[in-house]
Amino acid sequence: MLKALVMRELTTLMRRRRIMALQCGLVALFAILVAIRWPTDSRMALTGSRSQQVFQLFGYGLLATLLLILPVFPATSIVREKKQGTLALLLNTPLGPWRIFLGKLTAVLALSGIILVMSLPAASACYAMGGLSLYGDLWKVYQLLMLAALQYAVLGLLVSTYSNSIDSAVRLAYGLVLGLSVMTLGPHYFFQGTKGYLADIGELLYGITPLGAMMSLTGAGDVGSKGLITKTEVLGRFTVTSLIVSVIASACSISRLNHTIFDQARPQGAISDDQTQSVRFFRRLFFLVDPQRRSSNISSLVNPIMVKEFRCRRFGRLHWLLRLVAVCAVLSLGLTYATTAGTFDWGVETIGGIMVVMQVALLALITPSLSAGLLSSERESRGWQLLQTTPMSIARIVWGKLLSVILPLMLILCATLPGYLVMVYIEPGMELQVKRVVICLAAMAVFAMLLSAAVGSLFKRTAAATAAAYGVLLSICALPLLIWLGRDAPFGHKTVEAALSVNPIAAALSVIRMPGFQDYSLIPANWWFLGIGSIISLLVLLTQTYRISRPQ
Amino acid sequence: MTTDQPRKTATDIPVVVMEHLTKQYGSFTALNDLTLTLNAGQILGLIGPNGAGKTTAIKILVGLIRPTSGTAKIDGVDCVSDSGRIKRLVGYMPDTFGSYDNMRVREYLDFFGAAFGIAPRIRAKRIGEVMETTGTEYMKDRFVESLSHGMQQRVGLARTLLHDPKVLILDEPVNGLDPQARIEMRDLLIQLAKRGKTLLVTSHILPELTRICDRVAIMTHGKLRAFGTVDEIGRQVSQQRTIESHLVSADQVSTAANIIRQAIEPGADVVEAPAEAIVRFRTARPESELGEVLARLIQGGIRVTQFREVQTDLEEAFMSFARPQQAIVSTPVSAGGPIHA
Numbered sequence A: 001m002l003k004a005l006v007m008r009e010l011t012t013l014m015r016r017r018r019i020m021a022l023q024c025g026l027v028a029l030f031a032i033l034v035a036i037r038w039p040t041d042s043r044m045a046l047t048g049s050r051s052q053q054v055f056q057l058f059g060y061g062l063l064a065t066l067l068l069i070l071p072v073f074p075a076t077s078i079v080r081e082k083k084q085g086t087l088a089l090l091l092n093t094p095l096g097p098w099r100i101f102l103g104k105l106t107a108v109l110a111l112s113g114i115i116l117v118m119s120l121p122a123a124s125a126c127y128a129m130g131g132l133s134l135y136g137d138l139w140k141v142y143q144l145l146m147l148a149a150l151q152y153a154v155l156g157l158l159v160s161t162y163s164n165s166i167d168s169a170v171r172l173a174y175g176l177v178l179g180l181s182v183m184t185l186g187p188h189y190f191f192q193g194t195k196g197y198l199a200d201i202g203e204l205l206y207g208i209t210p211l212g213a214m215m216s217l218t219g220a221g222d223v224g225s226k227g228l229i230t231k232t233e234v235l236g237r238f239t240v241t242s243l244i245v246s247v248i249a250s251a252c253s254i255s256r257l258n259h260t261i262f263d264q265a266r267p268q269g270a271i272s273d274d275q276t277q278s279v280r281f282f283r284r285l286f287f288l289v290d291p292q293r294r295s296s297n298i299s300s301l302v303n304p305i306m307v308k309e310f311r312c313r314r315f316g317r318l319h320w321l322l323r324l325v326a327v328c329a330v331l332s333l334g335l336t337y338a339t340t341a342g343t344f345d346w347g348v349e350t351i352g353g354i355m356v357v358m359q360v361a362l363l364a365l366i367t368p369s370l371s372a373g374l375l376s377s378e379r380e381s382r383g384w385q386l387l388q389t390t391p392m393s394i395a396r397i398v399w400g401k402l403l404s405v406i407l408p409l410m411l412i413l414c415a416t417l418p419g420y421l422v423m424v425y426i427e428p429g430m431e432l433q434v435k436r437v438v439i440c441l442a443a444m445a446v447f448a449m450l451l452s453a454a455v456g457s458l459f460k461r462t463a464a465a466t467a468a469a470y471g472v473l474l475s476i477c478a479l480p481l482l483i484w485l486g487r488d489a490p491f492g493h494k495t496v497e498a499a500l501s502v503n504p505i506a507a508a509l510s511v512i513r514m515p516g517f518q519d520y521s522l523i524p525a526n527w528w529f530l531g532i533g534s535i536i537s538l539l540v541l542l543t544q545t546y547r548i549s550r551p552q
Numbered sequence B: 001m002t003t004d005q006p007r008k009t010a011t012d013i014p015v016v017v018m019e020h021l022t023k024q025y026g027s028f029t030a031l032n033d034l035t036l037t038l039n040a041g042q043i044l045g046l047i048g049p050n051g052a053g054k055t056t057a058i059k060i061l062v063g064l065i066r067p068t069s070g071t072a073k074i075d076g077v078d079c080v081s082d083s084g085r086i087k088r089l090v091g092y093m094p095d096t097f098g099s100y101d102n103m104r105v106r107e108y109l110d111f112f113g114a115a116f117g118i119a120p121r122i123r124a125k126r127i128g129e130v131m132e133t134t135g136t137e138y139m140k141d142r143f144v145e146s147l148s149h150g151m152q153q154r155v156g157l158a159r160t161l162l163h164d165p166k167v168l169i170l171d172e173p174v175n176g177l178d179p180q181a182r183i184e185m186r187d188l189l190i191q192l193a194k195r196g197k198t199l200l201v202t203s204h205i206l207p208e209l210t211r212i213c214d215r216v217a218i219m220t221h222g223k224l225r226a227f228g229t230v231d232e233i234g235r236q237v238s239q240q241r242t243i244e245s246h247l248v249s250a251d252q253v254s255t256a257a258n259i260i261r262q263a264i265e266p267g268a269d270v271v272e273a274p275a276e277a278i279v280r281f282r283t284a285r286p287e288s289e290l291g292e293v294l295a296r297l298i299q300g301g302i303r304v305t306q307f308r309e310v311q312t313d314l315e316e317a318f319m320s321f322a323r324p325q326q327a328i329v330s331t332p333v334s335a336g337g338p339i340h341a
Helices: A002-014 A017-037 A049-069 A072-084 A086-091 A097-118 A120-128 A134-162 A166-183 A185-191 A197-206 A210-217 A234-256 A277-287 A304-312 A318-340 A347-371 A373-381 A383-388 A394-415 A417-426 A428-456 A462-485 A493-500 A504-511 A525-549 B054-061 B083-089 B105-115 B120-134 B149-161 B179-194 B206-212 B230-237 B250-263 B287-299 B314-322 B324-329
Strands: B014-025 B028-039 B043-047 B069-074 B090-093 B167-171 B198-202 B215-220 B223-228 B241-247 B270-273 B278-283 B304-310
Touching: A002 A017, A002 A097, A017 A049, A017 A097, A017 A120, A049 A097, A049 A120, A049 A134, A049 A166, A049 A210, A049 A462, A072 A086, A072 A097, A072 A134, A072 A166, A072 A462, A086 A097, A097 A120, A097 A134, A097 A234, A120 A134, A134 A166, A134 A210, A134 A234, A166 A185, A166 A210, A166 A347, A166 A462, A185 A197, A185 A210, A185 A347, A210 A234, A304 A394, A304 B105, A318 A347, A318 A394, A318 A417, A347 A373, A347 A394, A347 A417, A347 A428, A347 A462, A347 A504, A373 A383, A373 A394, A373 A428, A373 A462, A373 A525, A383 A525, A394 A417, A394 A428, A394 A525, A417 A428, A428 A462, A428 A504, A428 A525, A462 A493, A462 A504, A493 A504, A504 A525, B014 B054, B014 B198, B028 B054, B028 B069, B028 B198, B028 B215, B028 B223, B043 B054, B043 B179, B043 B206, B054 B069, B054 B167, B054 B198, B083 B090, B090 B149, B105 B120, B105 B149, B120 B149, B120 B179, B149 B167, B149 B179, B179 B198, B179 B206, B215 B230, B223 B230, B241 B250, B241 B287, B250 B270, B250 B278, B250 B287, B287 B304
Parallel strands: B043 B198, B043 B215, B090 B167, B167 B198
Antiparallel strands: B014 B028, B014 B069, B215 B223, B241 B278, B241 B304, B270 B278
């Protein structure tokens, strides 16, 4: 029984053209990487530095592939079956929840296994180049990759059991990836070497992320260590935490796979206006803008599409945005205050770096989820056909949709402005830098919005559009950083600078003089890239909108 | 409502005019030389099997598809070259609802009202009116995605009526509805026609169309096969008529059947129903010769209470046209209705 389920899941996955393209692309990439560093000289360095340089990139590349691509499949797996009605059929068979879970997990792990197996020739080539230990290097990296695949596959399935729509599952899965693998590095970076509970929390979180373990395994553990030498066995800690997380998430997922997953009443549409005055008062106090109030008619002065987009998104409702903005503002001001008060000896550059990273992470997480489905959600819900029968022009529709993304992004950008202002007040010499950082962030917001919208417009389904937009945006943000990790060896200063010039995060960090980025001059090359990229994305979006809206 | 009696609001002013409409996708012809006219205040039922070209014809009318050749006009406005004006003249309800997440029914209608450029004050009044007409007032605060299919169809109709269009084009409005919701939707459509709206409705539920439509068009393989009232189509379909003879006594059924067999063409289908005291037969004989059959029955001592033609229903007509061999050999039929084939 289990075999049939695994085969069905795996066949469905492997039949997709994108998976085939991914496999071919990965093999080609690894082959090129090895070929570039393959010794052509008759003499060889016994230290094996060349193979270690390749191996470093190889490890990060594989990990990035797993983190960016793998979670989408489990995250959409159960919720898709729930929507299609096949989950009810599965639950009605003698398979039982744990077999269904195991079948889906095995299929995703098999896919990640295939990806890892396809990387073995490149890994063997690295080993053949010398300087790598079979157990100490190769096996440990593969052990880490397998654990990461297990952890994120299980988390993806957990997300899928709790989600009500496919695209929200995709968003949540990428949020988890970003939070658990990248954001967890932050506290360790800032509090390492100090004493107290913040340092302990930072250390604890460092054990959760596979990136920390990979850095330690590939000899990049000193990156961001500020000269401190750590004796912690990072891989061991990651092994333990990932297994614990996997077991807990599996138990939670299996416990969800029963009738309760369908046992939800249809929302009755409660309205605050019909409640008592005290209830209305408290709701207003709590929400500021009560999402359950009866909304007024759309004004003639605003774009109705924009209002519709805000009303359709649960997260787009004003009370959520206000909370997000408040959190951003409080955090940025808090960080700046901490430096001013001398609580942490970080320097203004580091504080600026934290704020930049925080904002970029927010933009990278929120923008694709807002703009990738602008067209695909309409096509999927068949709302596009209805819009076509209204007298609204294509330009007005597209502008309304873009406005619904621009406004939240502007709010997020403006939220940290007080922090930057305080920074300039402390260090007036940084005014130009801060201005440039704000331009970098604004340019990134526009670029991320248009890129996500353009990529998303190529798909008919929102989940695929969201996943593709996240994939492309995170690749632009993450891949140049992989090259940055290999700075000086195997990549020279010019190569790293060229690669970083497409990366908006690196550009902002270089402007703020964040340690590690201060040697690169990325402006105005980055602005040119973002500008041209934005224009191309806008053209793609408009062309695609025109294409789907003209009479057949 | 019977199809023989045109609705009082129906006029002779043509509102929807399709002339030689053809739509081709490569070598595949989705719509083949469709010509028909629909007058103001009429309800036209467009029926046909899947892939017959109904939705293609509808989409041409609402400006979502361009015809390969031919013209389509609504109220004198060309559907291809002046699609902007068509959008205000037509209310289109597709076969899928087109819902939006987290949106309440009132917000949904408000959005489409704003999309049609209706001023906020007028819009509020108009939303109230269409909600009252479609009976959706009680669900105004419900989320559209949480509504049942029947409720969604009503909200869809309310949305269609928002900008007060002259012509309503409804694609499968009763599809998937339970019997009660179907009756309610049927009554609603009749009510709209009474208010002077011209309706073009597609449906697979044929009894529904029989009850509400002034005209019916049957399409197969992209071609119009029949057009007219249900009765007219019934006559077109069947060269052989079904005649029922009701007798006083069930004992005479067998004798009556023998007399009929001798009176009509040899091998004709004669069915005896002693339980109902009826003899039913199919014949291609004209009206005058049928009188002869009745005379022979009376002469043979058969006591006849009724001798009448059974009307061919829409289902039978539809099946007759939907049969593949029929579809290939038959030619467009023009009978009774304003068809210019």
